[in-house]
Amino acid sequence: MRALPVFLAVTVWVAPALCVAQSASATSRPYDTLPDWSGVWSMVGGTVFDRATQTGQGGAISVGVRSHPPYNAEWEAIYQSHLERRDKNLFPDTISNCGVPAGFPRHFNLPDPYEFVVRPEQVWVLTENGPNVLRIYTDGRKHLEDQWATYTGDSVGHWEGDTLVFTTVALKGFRDKDVILDRTGLVLSDQSHATTRIRKTDPKTIQVEMTIEDPRALTKPWVVTKQFQKMPAGTRVYDYGCAENNRNPADVDTGKTLILGPDGKPLNK
């Protein structure tokens, strides 16, 4: 008689849990078969998002510097307007006022350390700057059909050998004017999505190749590759409390980046 409650408990509570676990493990790879992406990494080069198509000399805030994504005429005009404001120091970085994530695909275009945490059911890409977290589910789940748009979107993927392949959907893009790709003023629409391939090309290099599609803004897929190099062993990663002492907020009216004096008042309003 005492066996019946135990049987029922197993049937009602444990069995469904096992089914979920089996469902996940059916596509998750065990730890010992996963690549070693441990350590701390930093992006190679400056923060011009598509350096392969960059024209102009300098960095993203330098006058005349731009990338050349396959924009349609409407979005090329939007980019041109951003470039003109950038040249006048009036195009604000959306993360300068602290509080919002960098978003995708800018997640792979940040200064400061990165960590690539590989687990059987998820991969986490952590950035000190921000900080930001990109979660990539590798447990076999699918994108939700009714997923609402967010800064970083929804990423699910799988392993092809030692290459992580994942798709990212449900992105806000520039819909609310608070996600950019870099400080030249590159932006995408809320119809953007991407397929990304990450692999370790040598012991000190991780390569991230993004194929970005955007039926509203782009005329064809846009492939952007970023490299990350391993930082010295023992490198520490720290807090990045953006709001701790932010003396460079963007003026909400003009877009101008302010410098606050010791009294908290702008020195360059």
Place this chain on the structure above:
Amino acid sequence: MKTHALLRTLAIAASLAIGVPLSAHHSNAGFSTDKVIELTGTIKEFQFTNPHTWIQVIVEDAKGAKVEWSIEWGSPNSLGRQGIRPSTFPPGAKVTIRLRPMLTGAPAGGFVGAKFEDGKIVGRWE
């Protein structure tokens, strides 16, 4: 201790100033990209905080008035990984600092380098 102010423009190669990786957090805030000035004063405070650090220096101007300068540097995280600490700029220390000044003439700028009375150098001092 009387604070002596020395403010002069240094002719430097444009390549020295352009591309200085100061602004990991924000867009161009109006610092000069083609000139560096040098000033001498007394450290008031080293704000070793995110997203950027700030060196507050009291400098005596030409009329003898004491002016507080705000000199922006990198994040404490990146600087900390390079050996910089909150104690690097101790309050009360006399220091000569080179910076890229604000274009508006306001008492602020981007840090380039510093030299203390004992000869210790922080940053670039070529």
